[in-house]
Amino acid sequence: MMPLPADPQDVFRSTLPVGSSLVVVFVPSKNRDGMPIEQDRWVDEVLQTLGRQFRGATAYPRGRGVWRDDSRGGELLMEEPVIVFTYAASADLTKAALTALYATLSRMGRDTNQGEIGVVIDARYYGITDYTGA
Amino acid sequence: MLRPDEIQQALHASRVVDLEMADLHGPLGLEHLAAVVKDLQTQPQSSVNGRSEAITITLRSGTRQKLERMATTQVGGSSNHLTAADLAAAIVERFVTSAAV
Numbered sequence: 001m002m003p004l005p006a007d008p009q010d011v012f013r014s015t016l017p018v019g020s021s022l023v024v025v026f027v028p029s030k031n032r033d034g035m036p037i038e039q040d041r042w043v044d045e046v047l048q049t050l051g052r053q054f055r056g057a058t059a060y061p062r063g064r065g066v067w068r069d070d071s072r073g074g075e076l077l078m079e080e081p082v083i084v085f086t087y088a089a090s091a092d093l094t095k096a097a098l099t100a101l102y103a104t105l106s107r108m109g110r111d112t113n114q115g116e117i118g119v120v121i122d123a124r125y126y127g128i129t130d131y132t133g134a
Numbered sequence: 135m136l137r138p139d140e141i142q143q144a145l146h147a148s149r150v151v152d153l154e155m156a157d158l159h160g161p162l163g164l165e166h167l168a169a170v171v172k173d174l175q176t177q178p179q180s181s182v183n184g185r186s187e188a189i190t191i192t193l194r195s196g197t198r199q200k201l202e203r204m205a206t207t208q209v210g211g212s213s214n215h216l217t218a219a220d221l222a223a224a225i226v227e228r229f230v231t232s233a234a235v
Contacts, residue, residue, distance in 0.1 A: 022158055026171060060164055083164050090135050098136070098144035106146070118171050119145060123158060124138055125174055126147035133146065 021088045023054065024120040025105065029080040031113040039082060042108050046084045049104040053097040054088040093121075106133030139231050148224065191222070 025046050029039045043059050050057035060083040088097075101119070109117045110131035117128040142150050151174055157163045193201070202218040 024158075024164070024167060026168070081168065083168055085164065093136060095136065095140065095144045098141060102145045116148075116175060118175065119147070120153065120158070120167060120171065121141055123153045123155060124141075125149075125151040125153055125171060126142060126145050127149040127151070127174075128145055129148045130146040 020090060021093050021122050022085060022120070023050065023088050023093075023101075024083060024085040025050070025101075026118045027059075027082040027084055027108070028112065028114055028117075029082075032115045033113065037112040039080075042112065043082050043084060045104055045108065049101055050084060050086045053100055054086045054092050057084055057086040059084045102128070103134040106131045142231065193222075 027039060027043050027046055029036060031037050047057050047059055061080075105117045105119065105128055108114070109128060114131075115129070119126045119128065136144070138150060141147075153167070153170055155163075155166060155170060158167050198218065201221055205218045205221045
């Protein structure tokens, strides 16, 4: 007789809900003038926001990147963004949660003088340039 | 589950691009995603939903001038420089996205 497949949640005695929507935020390392920003502070802020709204998040530093500022003649800015991601349960991915995320990203974009803040949710990229939120 | 247009509205996103990636998950998926996003951010900001098309519209000269003034003063306090065409496209996109058709 074939053994029944194990339920990982039972095996690991996990109590956390399993999120199914991948939410990714890119925290920049520089402002649009190429000057370093307080990246660690903003990584912490994004982690806290994602943690509050979706019960957890992970920051994943990566190598290097580049960003072209079209409003400045296509000037290239070298970047070392930190990827912050979470797996959100569908029930937690609400307008209120995204409004809270927008408030944090709006402050980050405004305070660190960014051209665009990028968020990926379920294989769609959302580019934020309106930093008039809280 | 929120629809993409509802997510766009909640995030005040100026553009949405469908990412045609098979696997976003795990360290390699995130590295790939970061590379794709890097490429996206080097594209013109008017690329909406990944497939933008140019159309010609006719405006009254007064409307055109007002649009240019609004773009110059950077509506909404954004730090990005806007052209009259960028602003017109954003207005049309927002109106059409929110229309119940």
